[in-house]
Amino acid sequence: MTAAPIISRLDSSADHDAAIDQLSDVLIDCVDGGASVSFMWPLPRDHARAFWRGVLQSAAAGERIVLVSRDADGLIDGTVQVVLAQPDNQPHRGDIAKMLVHRRSRKRGLGAALMTAAEEAAALAGKDLLVLDTVTGGDAERLYGRLGWQRVGEIPGYALWPRGGRCGTTLYFKTVGEGAID
Numbered sequence: 313m314t315a316a317p318i319i320s321r322l323d324s325s326a327d328h329d330a331a332i333d334q335l336s337d338v339l340i341d342c343v344d345g346g347a348s349v350s351f352m353w354p355l356p357r358d359h360a361r362a363f364w365r366g367v368l369q370s371a372a373a374g375e376r377i378v379l380v381s382r383d384a385d386g387l388i389d390g391t392v393q394v395v396l397a398q399p400d401n402q403p404h405r406g407d408i409a410k411m412l413v414h415r416r417s418r419k420r421g422l423g424a425a426l427m428t429a430a431e432e433a434a435a436l437a438g439k440d441l442l443v444l445d446t447v448t449g450g451d452a453e454r455l456y457g458r459l460g461w462q463r464v465g466e467i468p469g470y471a472l473w474p475r476g477g478r479c480g481t482t483l484y485f486k487t488v489g490e491g492a493i494d
């Protein structure tokens with residue numbers, strides 16, 4: 313039997329240099345594998361590191377939650393974020409962003425575990441409406457559908473695949489926690 317993945321929140325006491333390196337490995341692997349996640353291929357390591365440095369600064373400022381999973385060697389192999397900072401009139405909303413699982417750890421339930429943990433963390437932070445977008449027709453769409461996310465619709469040609477050519481994006485939302493949408 314496979315052990316349930318352990319998901320933890322990356323906090324300010326974490327070894328940031330190691331975390332930035334390992335998160336960069338995950339991001340670069342996803343882009344190498346053809347995922348449309350804001351970056352073009354090939355993704356230079358400096359660019360990936362600068363991205364994660366900004367993410368961790370934002371987390372330290374309380375603007376977002378960064379969750380990670382680790383493999384048997386303690387290396388980060390998956391991550392997801394809850395973006396807490398929202399406009400003044402949307403304090404109840406959170407965005408789910410950068411759900412990434414290294415190819416070496418896929419298809420073992422890590423993506424589902426990361427998303428469930430993100431939803432719980434968002435609810436604990438007082439959010440009751442979560443929103444995300446993902447590339448149309450990608451692996452993530454099946455995952456989100458299984459986890460009860462509501463599909464809103466598709467914007468054709470929204471972004472580029474990492475090696476070029478347009479791809480659509482599909483929007484999803486989910487209500488979580490005790491709160492109800494008024």
Ligand SMILES: CC(C)(COP(=O)(O)OP(=O)(O)OC[C@H]1O[C@@H](n2cnc3c(N)ncnc32)[C@H](O)[C@@H]1OP(=O)(O)O)[C@@H](O)C(=O)NCCC(=O)NCCS
Pocket residue numbers: 342347348349410411412413414417418419420421422423424425445446447450451452454455
């Ligand atoms: C989308 C993504 C996060 C999913 O991660 P994952 O860890 O593979 O997710 P899961 O393991 O929970 O589910 C993936 C599949 O494995 C299957 N699975 C889960 N546990 C399994 C097990 N023990 N044995 C066999 N299959 C299993 C699931 O049923 C699911 O099947 P499906 O693809 O046919 O729907 C990952 O593919 C990824 O990082 N993609 C690139 C980045 C990306 O596109 N991110 C989304 C941005 S919005």
